[in-house]
Amino acid sequence: MNAKQIHRFVERYLDATGCAILEKSPAHFKVKLSPAADRELTNRPYYWSFVDRTGVEPETMTLLLVTDPAKYDAMTAGAKAGGGGDGQAAQAGGSGPAADGRQAAQTGGSGPAAQAVPPGARPEAQAGGAGSPAGAPGAAEQAGMAALSRSFGFVPAGIGARVPRDDLYFGSRRLEQLFAAARRGGRFVCLFQQPDERALHPYDSLPCTPWLGVNVKVGFVCDMKREELHAFGVSLATGAVVEGFFDRLQGMKLTPRLPANVHVTGASLSLKKAADLIEQALMRKLKAYDYGWAAAANERLKEELAQLAHYYEPLVESAGEGEKESIAAQYEARKEEIRWQLAPRVVAEVVNAGLFHLTGLA
């Protein structure tokens, strides 16, 4: 996934979960999470159980998601250079997202305190970041800060601007989290194909057929692993099985509600039966594959087991009464480990599945 694809992915995720995007560029999003997304992404189970039990209005976190770190840094550096001469406020604001953000992210500053933004602080910091001269309100703010610092000692400037920054490159933790969140949030769907409205007569009703669509990840596993992704579709009316079903769906207009002028024809297959058909189709496909890798893995497994036997068997035999049992147990444990590590297997795991009511396909 390149930066552009990641950017698009993030945008669609934020959109789908109803997050409020406060700021965006081709290189970043600054986003106030929706409660649903906050539960998925911020790892604050205690906070959320507190909200659920007391029923208070939840305060969700604001994140800075950088999809193109190099570009984003260049951008903020530019803004900083522009506002360089404008006194302290501009400086604090300009360096805020980069240095402070990282710091906050490291310390895992995810408690409610981290985003309890004093209402006055944010506009000030943002104005600074944009490089505008510190005007009268800024000066008043500073005087206030000075007063605070006299009573309490050091008051960190611009604490409101501490939005944890995440660089989203492929393999980064935050992106992994988004992937996992998408997978958890998109497991089962039920959708209807929206027919082309102009082509329809107002009193006609189009029949649409239910399909079961399943995305299967097949892993070929020994001590190493290779994977394939297959998208099967089964017509619940006829039992026809097609491959590449997901890509066909993407070309269609789908809606969660039954559209006007459409009626659903009855299904003649149960879901269980449809799942059987998918498994059979997969099996047919897999039979044609080359299993040289599995044979090689079995060979290695045999060798390793022989090596273990060679080491442990005499040891078990010659061991004294007290020790015999523990050595035998150790031998068993080692054998189990080796099988765990090497035994070849094919594992088909379902990513997600759905019912799709389609007018185009029978």
Add this chain to the structure above:
Amino acid sequence: MHPIPRADRGAGGAGKSPHSSVEFVFDRSWVDELAERAARNGPWDDWTLFALAVEAERAKLVTSFDELQSLRCLPAFEPMPHQIATARKVLREMGGRAILADEVGLGKTIEAGLILKEYIVRGLVRRALILVPASLVLQWVRELNQKFGIPATAQKKAHTWHADFVVASIDTAKREPHRELLLSRDYDMLIVDEAHKLKNRKTSNYQFIQQLRKKYCLLLTATPVQNDMDELFNLITLLKPGQLGGQSEFVANFVADKRLPKNEDRLQEALSAVMIRNRRSDGGIAFTKRIVRNIEVKLSPEEKALYDAVTGFVRERYDESGRDLASMLSLVTLQREVCSSRDAVFVTLFNLFKKTAEDSPMRAKIWELVEFIRRIRANSKAEKALELIRETGDKTIVFTEYRATQEYLLQFLKQHGIHAVPYRGGMNRGKKDWMMDLFRGRAQVLVATEAGGEGINLQFCHHMINFDLPWNPMRVEQRIGRVHRLGQTNDVKIYNLYTTGTIEEHIVRLLHEKINLFEMVVGELDDILERLEREEQPLEQRLARLVLEAKGDADIRRGIDALGRSINRLRADAKRTASAGGPEAALPVLSVVPDGPDAAAEVRP
């Protein structure tokens, strides 16, 4: 707990397999849930998220058995070619069980991280346990998080054991109640750092590691074998029992004497199936050059007067004390501080003044010295340093031994419009990281008192000023190691400031000209110093004695020369034993490290 994951097996798929050599599992757990949702007409998930989930799976798909998948996940840093080669070999040829035995400083941690990441990306490791010495726990956590994006957790409370990737100290892990918990779990991967400590199978550490259940296993050590064939056997047995045959077979086939192997070729072959050792000398591992310049600084007459006064004072005390070296070390410090800054001297004198009794005649003498300090108007060395910093116009790190000098330099540089930040051992982690960030960003100069410890990696900077030199060469090496390490792309320029006509001049001569410290590699120096200590006192004490007892400059010069000669003799010894002949060179194939209590202690670059 069953090793092979068994997803729900419905009636349709049980027992079938597409090929006789594999077991086949078809996940059917979803059927019931989908049916239930369909029966209740919901709740249904969002179509966009459904599509995103498929896209995410497509992006993460492991398309090949062989190719390293983790490399495209690590834009934050680039592993060295030998580290990638190592990871590839462990994955492809060793099936994830290996001893990583690179020489110090070649990045074993990186290799282990790379291998772990690769297995995580492939979905083969979900839970890993990393056991390291207590002092390295946080460093490991940081490296795994920052470099590899692996959410590793340092073990602190009982519940942290349940995290997926736990870094813990082995001494904690092997004690109850932790031990029982860990032994009850299955770990997809176990990593043990400093694994040479697991050479004796009678120890509790060894037995604990042996009992842990793991699929993949990495043992990290810079010194795989310390002259003892038994230890070698034990280490390998931990990883792969039977790799060298049974105990008696091993003795019959490979052991000529307790410390001497036979059938070396065969032994080597058997070892190479489980052990990888990269060496600096293998080539392909490019270190940039070190360019060392010694820069002479002439003391102003006032500074020279203070130096002479302090020298006189120290000598006097030494003679008074009946030449007892132990009590004199702090006074020798005084003499070294004079060469650094008047601030440093003043702080020490002030403390000394407070410690002496009110009626002691010492007080008057100390006061005299303070008078000398008062007359000094400028610090010649600081001016020279400023000149150097301006000349390079680039990021520069300045090392000093003394806190007071550090404060002075920060202030001095600030006065001259140079943005400098401090770094010292006493700072907490957060502040250290902050200072590093500042130095990486806006600040031009970092003034540091501490080079040891972990976590300062300054590859982005290649100018270094030794404002004063420590007398312990190991500390000099650590300083250089901050900057001159894997990942440094420029030649490193090292400036040593020394004041003429003082002890510093001699120290520079000893370290640079006599023992050529600045061009040695880390492991070598370690070894030599240890030998030196075994023969006599540590180098620092020898120097102190020399300075206190010498009658004049020529006397010191002779002493230094003698010291240089004896170090070079030890160095030649070390080379001889490491290359050929001698019982200690028993396993040249493994680059045996000479034995000794701490020969294995690694200095982290």
